[in-house]
Amino acid sequence: MRKTILLFASVLMILSVSVISPAIAASSYSLPANSARVPDSALVAAAKAEFMALSKKEKKAKVKEVKKELKKFKNAKKSGAEPSESTLLLVILAILLPPLAVYLYEGEINTRFWISLLLTLLFWLPGIIYALILILGEM
DSSP states (O other): OHHHHHHHHHHHHHHIIIIIHHHHHHHHSOOOTTGGGOOOHHHHHHHHHHHHTSOHHHHHHHHHHHHHHHHHHHHHHHHTOSOOHHHHHHHHHHHHOHHHHHHHHHSSOOHHHHHHHHHHHHOHHHHHHHHHHHHTTOO
16 A cells, blocks of 8 residues: 555656646746737738728728638637647646646636635545636636
């Protein structure tokens, strides 16, 4: 029994060093979501000038095309076809340390974090299930 516990503890330590540490480092040094989407002001001005130079029919066609692309983007986002790397790391972390995964997902200590911590302290499995439900977007 003691050998099994030591083996389990060593596997957890190896996993924490190889999986959890990079996940925490990546989440703490990542850029805010909006900063990657801020376009260059010169590029915006050039695009605006080009759009204003179009005829009325061409403007309508461009607006229609943009709306169609926006609709495609929203549908792809809703379907969630391909999980990102951060989601995969959060799922692994939710299995090992559910409250930490909820904290990293939410970005703050809030009610969901405390619920996850309580469920994890009472029974490990409900904490894991709750964290996975939060991370995978069911709640």
